[in-house]
Amino acid sequence: MRINPAYYFLAPAVLGLTVFKLIPIGIAVVGSFYGTSLMGESVFRGIENYRSILSDPDLLSSLGITLLFNLIANPLQVVLSLAAALLVFRPGPLIGLFRSVLFVPVTLSLVLTALIWNLLFDPFLGPVNAILEAVGVGRQGFFKDEAQAMGSMVWLATWRGVGYWMLFMLAGLYAIPESLHEAAKIDGASWWQRFRHITLPLMRRPIGFVLVAATAINMLFFAPVYVITAGGPNGATDFIMFRIYQTAFNYIDVGRALAMSTVMLVVVLLVALVELRLLRSED
Amino acid sequence: MNNRQKRAAASFLRYAVLALVAVVMIAPIVWIAISSLRPPEEIFLYSPQLSWRTFVPEKIIWSNYEMLLASDFPKAVLNTAFVAFVTVALGILICSAAGFAFAVFDFPFKNALFVVVIITFIMPFESIVVPLYIMVRGLNWNDTYFALIMPEVASGFIIFLFRQFFAKVSRELFEAARVDGASWWRIYWDVALPLSWPTVVAGALMMFIHQWDAFFWPLVAATSQDLTMVQVAIARYLQFEQADFGRLFAAMTVASLLAILPFMALQRYYIRTIIDSGFK
Numbered sequence: 001m002r003i004n005p006a007y008y009f010l011a012p013a014v015l016g017l018t019v020f021k022l023i024p025i026g027i028a029v030v031g032s033f034y035g036t037s038l039m040g041e042s043v044f045r046g047i048e049n050y051r052s053i054l055s056d057p058d059l060l061s062s063l064g065i066t067l068l069f070n071l072i073a074n075p076l077q078v079v080l081s082l083a084a085a086l087l088v089f090r091p092g093p094l095i096g097l098f099r100s101v102l103f104v105p106v107t108l109s110l111v112l113t114a115l116i117w118n119l120l121f122d123p124f125l126g127p128v129n130a131i132l133e134a135v136g137v138g139r140q141g142f143f144k145d146e147a148q149a150m151g152s153m154v155w156l157a158t159w160r161g162v163g164y165w166m167l168f169m170l171a172g173l174y175a176i177p178e179s180l181h182e183a184a185k186i187d188g189a190s191w192w193q194r195f196r197h198i199t200l201p202l203m204r205r206p207i208g209f210v211l212v213a214a215t216a217i218n219m220l221f222f223a224p225v226y227v228i229t230a231g232g233p234n235g236a237t238d239f240i241m242f243r244i245y246q247t248a249f250n251y252i253d254v255g256r257a258l259a260m261s262t263v264m265l266v267v268v269l270l271v272a273l274v275e276l277r278l279l280r281s282e283d
Numbered sequence: 284m285n286n287r288q289k290r291a292a293a294s295f296l297r298y299a300v301l302a303l304v305a306v307v308m309i310a311p312i313v314w315i316a317i318s319s320l321r322p323p324e325e326i327f328l329y330s331p332q333l334s335w336r337t338f339v340p341e342k343i344i345w346s347n348y349e350m351l352l353a354s355d356f357p358k359a360v361l362n363t364a365f366v367a368f369v370t371v372a373l374g375i376l377i378c379s380a381a382g383f384a385f386a387v388f389d390f391p392f393k394n395a396l397f398v399v400v401i402i403t404f405i406m407p408f409e410s411i412v413v414p415l416y417i418m419v420r421g422l423n424w425n426d427t428y429f430a431l432i433m434p435e436v437a438s439g440f441i442i443f444l445f446r447q448f449f450a451k452v453s454r455e456l457f458e459a460a461r462v463d464g465a466s467w468w469r470i471y472w473d474v475a476l477p478l479s480w481p482t483v484v485a486g487a488l489m490m491f492i493h494q495w496d497a498f499f500w501p502l503v504a505a506t507s508q509d510l511t512m513v514q515v516a517i518a519r520y521l522q523f524e525q526a527d528f529g530r531l532f533a534a535m536t537v538a539s540l541l542a543i544l545p546f547m548a549l550q551r552y553y554i555r556t557i558i559d560s561g562f563k
Contacts, residue, residue, distance in 0.1 A: 009471065261414060
């Protein structure tokens, strides 16, 4: 029998994806039904891990915080990345430079982004407070203030995210036939009318893609929480992924951490299914 | 206002907004870079009170970088560079091969397999960090270069980009080479891969930046001093050596520049590849 040559080309990648992406999902699901006894042995616990995490008020508040973050950050990133794409879409002097500049924060790691904004937003030493004081707004607590910590996280994620999503919005804008705009212009349509009736309807798919892809990333927001707030102040930034990290590596309650991971995987994969339909319906 | 005035006003507004946004995007990084050239005791001397000194150092010194060179940071840079280069070399090879297969061949379960590829790139890495750690520990790979490199080699997103590229190349080109008696391996290596060099550049850049910026995985999978990666090293400076801000700022500047410069040099391919890949 002749083996289809496709398999030779696919084998290494499929092996890699299976071992490092799919098997871990299996480990998460199976391990979520186990716990560790006092003797350090693995024992079957059934759905006990799930029952305990779903009745844990701290964890539910963590989920609430993560959802709130997504409800603010994701629409904000969609709107701003579309606006940025519109600003740099038409050619003009220096536009290419602005496009690159908007993209620069994307190349920074989340850790660097977190460190930079933690320093800039420092209540006592940070230059942002110096500017705010000079213009008469007054000094703010930012990450150190329970009421402002979440907003500061949204700012940080958006600062870094907008340039990336802008690329996908640009891809969408390039796909809109120029003739549509020309025809509308001849009919005397204003900029807003053209945006509202041509651009926006035809951008539904990239907007949907960005919304869902941003959700998949922001549901598991971690590094800035680890670096800046460690969940504080007073639990204001106790994101779910930070809790999973603590449960697994500080409290060494692996079964529980895996149950939490599994719940989040299901959430993210549900989101992914929506995304997949968006990508597919396009071919 | 007549039409020309209107257009001029719109153009002015456009550039004003862009300039403002550009300042917000760039100023933080510039402030870090400038501060890294100040003596440590001066770094926060002028930042609480706004003055021109907030942005202009009294005198420029390089001692923060000399201290950084003498620390364990160069080793972290070399570690990360090694991990990134190996990941890029292996990753481009196997991802382009898989993308080639998806674009050129027909085989059973092709669509189902491609759906799996897409799911793996949508699935955030964080969501499987704990089970992946358990598996890697089970293989006795924790605290090895294997643990840092192997999970990142097969990337759903890079496979997707190659598939999109090869799908646009006329199949007749490959068929013609086939008629001339070339093996599929030769066609892939001599025809397809060289043809896809913009995607190779973009994919390599993505994988390089991904490894350069990696934090969560190295944090849990490679805890020994010898394997410290750049981002973990920087996060540690903040946590354990609060006093040493000069070194922290220098390290942040180096880490930023080493991600920004390759990107700036190669961004054309990066942006084109995403725009051409059919995310529309």
